[in-house]
Amino acid sequence: MKDSPLICLPGQRLCLCDKVHTSGQGTYERQGYIYSQLAGYVDIVEKDGLKVIEVHSKGEQTVVPGQGDIVTAQVNIITHQYCKCFIKCVGNTVLRRPFRAVIRREDVRATDKDKVEIYKSFRPGDIILARVLPITEAHTYQLTTAENELGVVIAHSEHGHRMVPISWTEMQCPKTFVKELRKVAKVVPENVNQNLLKAKPE
Structure with a gap:
């Protein structure tokens, strides 16, 4: 995931959701795992000591409904x-x-x-x-x-x-x-x- 972008599909399991990894834009958490919410590229963003797992659309960026919206x-x-x-x-x-x-x-x-x-x-x-x-x-x-x-x-x-x-x-x-x-x-x-x-x- 660090060397080259990982392409994923909606519903694809990406990694464990633990003290280090957390769900971000374009993903969701279920039963202890992080899943992709859309088709696109996986990105890992370092934030406050956590690795935020995000998925970005392959084409133009589109708004995706998020929790609380x-x-x-x-x-x-x-x-x-x-x-x-x-x-x-x-x-x-x-x-x-x-x-x-x-x-x-x-x-x-x-x-x-x-x-x-x-x-x-x-x-x-x-x-x-x-x-x-x-x-x-x-x-x-x-x-x-x-x-x-x-x-x-x-x-x-x-x-x-x-x-x-x-x-x-x-x-x-x-x-x-x-x-x-x-x-x-x-x-x-x-x-x-x-x-x-x-x-x-x-």
């Missing part, structure tokens, strides 16, 4: 146990390609987790703000909306009208006045990418 995502599929979505933005940066992500039922709200029902929190096509949790699987990010500022920021009614939030748990169609249940974000931030405001369910 606030992301904008679009809901794709909902089940009783989880919600599948695609991460479209990290912070203010629009991604070149979306990343798959999952919000588990227990990560939707901070309280009354056992009472959460996914279909009362999200619907396919919703635009949400969420925070990235520690990575435990190679190809899927886990997200949480268990903060007041996180949750649904843009939703459309069955007739295609953009709904407005009327409480923490409801949004309403301004044309038909029909109310729908959602896990509503406290504030609609200005940094939600404008291109996503017109997003349609995929």
Whole structure:
């Protein structure tokens, strides 16, 4: 690894995660090992006496969601146990390609987790703000909306009208006045990418 760059693939195990080696950009830790998060070149960065294992993309540098990042995502599929979505933005940066992500039922709200029902929190096509949790699987990010500022920021009614939030748990169609249940974000931030405001369910 020191003499020539090591090329790796997503999900490839790189080395032990111990007192000397730690996970950095483009990698994640699972069960005591460091794995690559993307295809690219392995780099070892010396920092504070540690060897930080990083992986950099072979082509142009692209933003990769990291633990703790606030992301904008679009809901794709909902089940009783989880919600599948695609991460479209990290912070203010629009991604070149979306990343798959999952919000588990227990990560939707901070309280009354056992009472959460996914279909009362999200619907396919919703635009949400969420925070990235520690990575435990190679190809899927886990997200949480268990903060007041996180949750649904843009939703459309069955007739295609953009709904407005009327409480923490409801949004309403301004044309038909029909109310729908959602896990509503406290504030609609200005940094939600404008291109996503017109997003349609995929």
